[in-house]
Amino acid sequence: MENLQILLWGQIALFAVVMIFLSIYAAKKTKTIQDFAISGGNLGPYVLGLSFAATFFSAATFLGYPGWSYAWGYSNLTLYFENFYDK
Structure with missing residues (x-):
């Protein structure tokens, strides 16, 4: 290998x-x-904020990107894959 x-x-x-x-x-x-469910109520504000941000951005990605692709057409997907495979 x-x-x-x-x-x-x-x-x-x-x-x-x-x-x-x-x-x-x-x-x-x-x-x-x-x-x-709630870690026994021992979550601090930073952990709770990070959890909320991760949940929000995950939903925004999975719901927003298909909508963006629908609005802009297949050309949007080619831009995504060009940037993805350049690395």
């Missing part, structure tokens, strides 16, 4: 291990439905 492939698979494996560890850790701390 190429060095880049080895690096990629290593990063995917590291990500999977970290996600499994965090999931087990969080599952042990979750005792009630309030703990699961």
